[in-house]
Every structure is written in C-alpha cells, then in structure tokens.
Amino acid sequence: MSIIGEFEQQVRTAVTAALSDLGAADLQFVIELSSVEGVDLSVPCFPMSKAMRKAPAMIAEDMASRIQPSGLIAGVSAMNGYLNFVMDSKPMVAGVLNDIIERGSDYGSMPSSGLRVNVEHTSTNPTGPIHVGRARNPIIGDTLARCLRKCGHDVTTEYYVNDVGKQVVILTWGVMNVSDEVADAEREEHAKAAGHEKERDKTDHRLVAKYRVANRRMESEPEVQREIADMLRRFEDGDEEVIGNVRRTAESMLDGLRETLEAINVTLDRYTWESQFITDGTARDVVEQLKGSEYAGQTDDGAWFVDLKDFGIQGKNTKFTFTRSDGTTLYTTRDLAYHLDKFTRSDRVIDVLGEDQKLGSKQLCSALEILGKETMPEPLFYSFVSLPEGKMSTRKGVVVYLDDLIDEAVAHAYDEIKARSVTRGNDMSEERMMEIARIVGIGAIRYNIVRVQPEKQFVFKWSEALNFDGNSGPYLQYVHARACSMLRKAGEFKHVTDPDMLDDGFEVNLVKVLSRYEEILRQAGEDKKVHLLPAYGHDVAVAFNQFYASVSVLDSGPRRDARLTLVECARTVMADVLGCLGMGAPEEM
Template sequence: MSLDPLKPFRDEVESATKAAFQAMGADVRFEIEVPATGVADFAVPCFPLAKALRKAPPAIAEEAASKLPRMEMASKAWAERGYLNFKVDEKKLSRSTLTEIMKEKENYGKGAHRKEKVLLEHTSVNPTGPIHVGRARNPIIGDTLARCMRACGYDVTTEYYVNDVGKQVVILTWGLDHLSPSDVDIVDDSEKADHRLVAYYRKANEMMENDKEVEKQVGHMLRRFEDGDEEVIEKVRKTAKLMLDGIIESLDTINVAIDQFTWESTFIKDGSAHRVVEELKRSEHCKEDKGACYLELEPFGVHGRDTKFFFTRADGTTLYTTRDMAYHLNKFERADRLINILGEDQKLGQTQLAIALKLLGKERAPEVLFYSFVSLPEGRMSTRKGVVVHLDDLIEEAEARALEEVKKRRTDLSEEKMRDIARAIGRGAVRYNIVRVQPEKPLVFKWEDALNFEGNSAPFVQYAHARACSILRKAGEFGRDLDPEVLTNEYEVKLIKALARYPSVISEAGDKARIHVLPAYAHEVAAAFNQFYTYVPVLKGEENRDARLALVDATRLVLANALTTLGLSAPEEM
C-alpha cells in the first residue's frame, strides 16, 4: 500500500480546525477544500456554518484563525473572505512526496487490498455487428473505472453479457445457414467477421419481412431456442461467437480487455429464467395482457405508459428483461458489489429491474453508471460505410491523423518507428478524449481536441512523459542520496504539489466513480512539468542538479502511472 503524502497535512488541518471551532463553543461539521487558484493548499469555507454559529462567514474565519493550535505541518494559516486558509510546509511536503514516489515507483498511489468482490459489467453490445461510435464510450468508461478501482485496492472482475438469444442473432444465424456470398451485398471490405457478416443479417431480415415462410422458419428457431433445444442454442452461439471475436479485436485496439463472458442462453438452458417467471407470476403485482405477463409498477412510483413491465410474451416465452433478472440473481451470488455501465436510454429499464429484483426477495440492486452517447460533427469524418461510423473507423482515422503529425515533427525516424508512435498517440487520443468528459455529459468527438499536442489531450500528456524520459537519458547517472528540501523554486514546488495529489485523485476516481478527474489531473501534471523544464535549468545548471533530476524521474513515474491507469501507453519517445 502506498502512502498519501498529503494525508498528514490534511489530517493536521482537520484536527486544528476542529479544535478552533470547539474553542469557539461550537462542535460543527465542516468541509476541507483544495482551492484551484493555488493561493492556499487547503481551505475551510465558513459559509455553511453561519446559521449554526450566528455570525457572518468572514467573522467566523477570523475568530477560528485566532484560535488555531500550534501546527507543525502547516507553515501558515489565515482568514480571508469567509475562508480559513492553510499553506503546507513545502520543504516537508517535498521530502515526503519524493521519498514516497521513489520508494513505491509504479505502486505509488495504489491503495490497500480490499476483500470486497466487485463485478463490473460493461460493453455487452449485441453480437450482430461492429461497435459504433455512439456506444464507444461504454467499454472505455468501464475499463477505465475498473483500472481506477483496482488501483484503489478493489478486487474487480469485468464481464461482458453476451446476448445470444435475441431475434437479431437468430435471424443472422438463419441467414448464414441459408444464404451464400452471392446472395448478399457485401459493401464492407473488412476481413473482420463483425463487419463482413452484417450483410447476411440485412438480407435475412429483408427476406423475413417479405416472405412468410422465412418468418415462420425464424420463429420456429426462436421457439426451439426458448425450449432449450441444444442444437439450436449451439448453432446460434457459434454465430454470436464469430461476431464477438471481431468485437473483442476492436476492443483490443483501445486496450480494453474483459475478464469473462456470460452468455444469455445460459439462463434458458439452466432453467433459471423460467424460475423467475414462475416466481413473478405469484406476485400480487403480476397481471396479464392477452396472455403476456407483466408487473404493474404504478404502486412503486412508475407512471404513464411505463407502468407495465412485461416478462413473458403471449406465447409464454421469456423476454430479455426476464433473462436479465436471472443474470442479476446469478451475479449476486458471485460478487459483493455489482456495477453496470449503461447508456442513458437504459434508466427506465434499470428502475424496473430494481423493482422486479425486490419482488424476487432481493434488497440489493446494481449500481449503475449512466453515460451520454458520443457523436461526431457533421461531415467531419469520412467512413467506408457512409451511414454508421464504427469504432474501427475511428481508430483507423485516429492513427492516420497521428501519423501525419508525427511525420511533421520527426523526420529522423524510420517508417516503422513513426507508425508505432502514431499507433500509441492515435489510440490514446480516442480513449483520453472520451473519458475526459463526465460520463453523463454529451460528448461531440472532435479531432482538433483529441490530437491537440498543446491542449487537454493524450498527446500532450504522453509528450510530457517522453520529454521526462529524454531528459533522464541525456543526464545519465545522477546521485540518489539527495535532499528534496532544496527544491524551493516556485516551479519545483508547484510540480511537487501536483505529484503529491496523485493518491487522492486515484481515490476519487475509483472510490467515487469520478474517472474524468484522472485525465484532468494528468494534464495538470504535464502542464506543471512543462513550466518546470522551461524555466528551471535541469541539465545545464549544476545547482541542485541531482534533486531536480530526481523530480524529473518522479514526474515520469507519476505520468506513467496515470497513463497506464487511463489505459494509455507511456511512450519514451515521440
């Protein structure tokens, strides 16, 4: 477990502030903030205390400042505009921060192991076609959250729920059984199955809509599937597996790896979906509509057209919602905590699911992180398909654009080396640009943001890491027996304070599922490092050379840790 260099300072601020308020005759709750301006390192806003203390916030802050006990970790405390402000002892912070980073290296910022088992479901797109840009946020958010939670010490397993039961995948299976390549119009020249087989689905779906016999055959397959027919289930699963392999290949390009896959058909084969149906039928809230069973949810606060939550069709077959309930009952047995990453269009469904699970006797419900979908500006990106932009297209164009930028900047590299760098930049740009925006906020993916070498982007952070590596290569060996307290220059101190915040940022990202704070932090460190090496002579100056090189090395380690946790590569050369 890595120690948080800022914790002793924060703990002292909390203890001293509490003592000051108690000396004023008030035992009140208060918040400690980290001001963005940098004027103070910690601040206690006194505005929320005005009613309890019956004083104006500036007066509260002034009196509290006068009653603070002697502090060893803070160099200064003062009241200003209703805030009680604190400055840390910068020499002590420099020593504790650099010592901890150099000791822990790649483990810096990581929390102690927790016994709690977390099952995090993400991606789970239907295996009937490639992932499109609109849904690309799901795997990137899910994978980044899993990385942040693991860094916090959680035991996290990521899972993909494979929909191999739905009508779409059955239609595709029928198409593969009955159509030859000459029967379909394959417009995608990709060799990947998830692109190539879409043409079979389109043709089969068209035939089903226009031919009663085809519709009958597909319906018969669906019925056999629902009845647990092993032959049909295996045939459909084989089709889903073909598509899934292509999807997994796409995920691999953005460094998303999934620990395990659970197949929806499992809950038909093992009878658990039908057990859910039988149990829900016994509920007083179960009703029927032309043979189809549903739960009436109006008593639970659901209103309008959404009060009927169907869990069987008129013919008695189960629905996706039914199997999803069986799946969650299964997940409850395997983990202490469930997290689902879902699009904002699933909010009603998750409310209905939570109510149904309660009726099944479960007081638990999955935690859900909802995200808004990704869109592209009109006409800003060409695609072979013309209608839908797939994740594969986005990655391909990102790498091509990154290669153009690399060629402008590095004429001294081989073509292979330039392509390696472009691959790291392009793929990193896609992940970073998607995760830097809070999940619930809409995101318009713009190339000028994603590949901006000077802005809040992956290339900017990756370049800072590469610059740190370059400085260390040029410096060669340097003394490690140094005194971090000599680093008193304003740019040195600003960078050290940024490095000291990494454990608390990781905690916020993983414990509170606020993953967007991590790219913001990485950009802050990269910007502080740029100022440092611009204004402070590291290689040319002899004064404090070893300590400054140690600061460069510490920055390299923190940037590498942040990039890795974001799922990005940390290139040593750009």
C-alpha cells in the first residue's frame, strides 16, 4: 500500500472510532481530497446530520475533539462542517518519492481489476470529415479510456459505424453518380467560400464534395430522390449489392476519418458496423422480443412501438418506435441489438454521446429494461464545440474541419517555438522545430477541449488553446521540458528521499500535489470526470514552478541530489499526465 493509502486508512480508522464513541458506529462516511490549503483529507459531515440530529459543524467539532494526532495523522481540525486531516510531511515526502522512483511511469496505476470496460466514442456518421463541433467526442472518449486503463481495467474502445442510414446512402449514390469533375468544381467552390486557396486532397474531403452535390440533387430532382429511396429499401431488405456498395463507400470515408483521429493521437480498438445487425438477424430478434412485451403496440399505419410512460418518459416521447409501417427496422432497433452485443463482451459499457442524445439514451435504457437487462450503459454527455462565428452544419457546408484546426494549431505552435528559439539563441533545426510544433499544437487542442467539463457549453478560441502560459497544454509541456533541461544539465546524481533535505514549504507542497495522482486518476476514470486530469496537470506544473523559483537546485550543495530527485519525480508524473491526456511530452521547447 502506498503512503497515501496508509494515511487514508488511518483516517478511516480514527473516524470510525470517533463515530462509535458518539453512538453512531454504523454510520457511513466518505473521505475526500481537500482543496483547502494546508489540509490533505476531509470528511464532510453534512450527510451525517439527519441521522445524528446535529448540525454538521457540531458533528465535525465533536469528532475532532475525540481524535488525537498519531501515526501519519499530524493534525485534526473542524471547519464549516468538515473534519480535516493533515498528514505528517516527513513520512509523506519519503514515501511518495520512493514510490515514484520504484514504480516510474506505473506510479498512480491501480492493480488489475479483471473488469472489461467498453468505451464507445466518436462514431461520427461516415458522410464527411470530422468537424470541430464533434471534436470533443474522440478526445473525451480517448482520454477516459486511458484513465480507465490506469485504473486497472481491460478497456476496449469502439466506433459504431452508421452504414445504414439515409445519409450514407446519399453519399453512396453520390460516389456512384457524381463525376470527379463535378466534385472537383464543388470542392473548389467550397474552398473559395471558406477562404481557402484549395480544398484538402484527402479521401474524406474528396468524398464529402460528392455528398453535398448528391444532397442538393436529391432535394431538387424527384428522380434522384426515387433512386435513393429505392437504394434505402433494398438495403433494408438485405440486398447484397447495395449493402456492399454502401460498405465500400463507408470504408473509404473511414480511411480519411482514421487519418484525422491518428493525427490527434486517437486510435480505436474495434469498429462495429450497424449493417451487421440486419444481416445477422439480431435486429429482427429484438423486434420479435419487443412485440411480445406487455408494452408493445401498433400505430394505425402498422408501425410497432413500446409505450415507455411507466419508465419515467413523458409527453409525446413515450412511444418508442422500433419498426416502420412496412416492418423494416430503425436505427433505434439496431442500437438495441448493438448494446445487447456489447454486454456479451463487456462488464461495463460507456457511451460518449452528444447532448442531443439524452432522450434517445433514456429511451434505449427503458427498452433494454423491457428486454430484461439489469445492467445499463453509462452515458457520458458532452455539449458540442462551437466557434465564435456560431454553429456548424456538414450538410450546408458551413463547417470548420478538425483537419483545419490541427493545421492551424501546429502552424501557431511553430511560430511560437521559432520566436523563442531566436530569442534564446538556440540552434534548433527546422525539422526539430516542426516536430515539436506538431506535438505542442496537437497537445493544445486536446488539453483545451478536455479541460472544460463535458456538459458545459464550449466555444473554441484560438487565444486560449494556443496560449503558452496559464491553464493550457503548452504550459504543462513547457514545464515538463524545463524539468528535462534541469536533469540534462545536472548529469549523474543519486536518489535521495531524506525529508530533512526537502523541508522547504514549496518542496513539501510539490510532493503533496504528486501524492494525489492516483486519486485523480480514479475520479477521472471511475467517475468519468476527465476534466479533473488537465486541472491536476496544471496544479503539478504550478507547484513545480513555485519550487523552481523559490530554491536553487543545481547549486544547492548537500541538498542538490535530493532536489534533483524531486525534479525527476515531478517530471515522471508530468510525463504520465501528458500521456493520459494523449499529449506528447517534449524534452525541449
């Protein structure tokens, strides 16, 4: 057990004894990391108030009077309804640093749980490039998966490919009927409207031009509308030719989407195709099961639905339709089959979803309950990213693509790195500057998007994302590079974790911040609070800079090795935080 784990255990034992002394031995309580300066762990007494018939402040004071500092507990106090604990700094410093030295990049990781966790994310329709509005999904999903792996779970990331709906059929019709010349003219016009010299020569960007042309023709030409409707019906009937054409089109589009995702350090373990649940019959099995439930009914035109008013869904949304009037299945039906499939290979299923899917997710869970499932998928909802100019639409061509955002971020990072290199007289090569610019630019995007709580509205601003100071990705990367530079200059040194050599307040504070890493990972992963990870990374960077500014490291005499040990440990944790955020950890900037 880590030194922090031992401290928490001693706090738990002390609180349990105090509650027993107060006649409340069976009362449950929680121990939290404290945000109060000078306090390490806290026990909120508010949940105990009703059972103990006392004000939270009085409960905290009564318990504080019954707990004497001992072992790792250096101080106990009551404040505003919280019972606060301070850890003895000396064993804390030695314990944390020894733990980091021994475990290296595994510091903060938890033992294997044996739990299989499925994280479905991205799953954008394969009808065009990923735009900035949807950029939150893969970044949140990938960060969550990384944190869950650090929590000891066997994690599979998954992309659900919508190769059945009307939009992908329109795209397929466009690929088969819109000439390259017409598509190139469309791309040129689109680039001009967006203020670009030319459209990007990338598979998904080439195909989306055909989608836009096909969509306009469908809206204006009845014959095209009939052809697309016929393709859709044939697909639903299992026509192998149509299904094959659509699958090939979607796969081509996915090649471009994967390239974009890989550029922001996102890879997925598995791709599951929606059409699978038509061809293997499982969507039809779901239909038959739902038809046999007591909640099933039919509309006048023959469509089947289940009534969900008994499941907390109100108003016009109580009818969850699972077949059309002609008996064909809907996306909702296939989504049920998909989730039933996921639960056969996962113990915990997490869906990263846009905020517009809240009702659909609730209806899905209600239908799963009707089908007899006890375990439900866990949705992680996020608000869409917008730009100061407003919302975006792929169909109307009013978008900013993630590819463009990546290029802009890298270009801005390059300008900043080049300016700093000139100012400092560094002789960094052009190739090296571009390499670092890509690491910093991608890191800026990922950090800026994940630092905001997913459910909060988010307007992407260049000035915030690409800021090299303050709460930003480049700031954390720069502090990591500073630590690397110090270690390079130091050369060889021996590890010293003697707390008497690290007794400055800023040194102790930095170690305290490092000690919180496992708990932050636990909250970011288990509780799906990924925004806590960049906040923690910023805390580490700030604490490191305060330490760096307050004491000499390289010229500190007998304390030199101990301080270099602290620098190395801080660098280890910063590098791992950057890794969990899907960001590179440059050693020079």
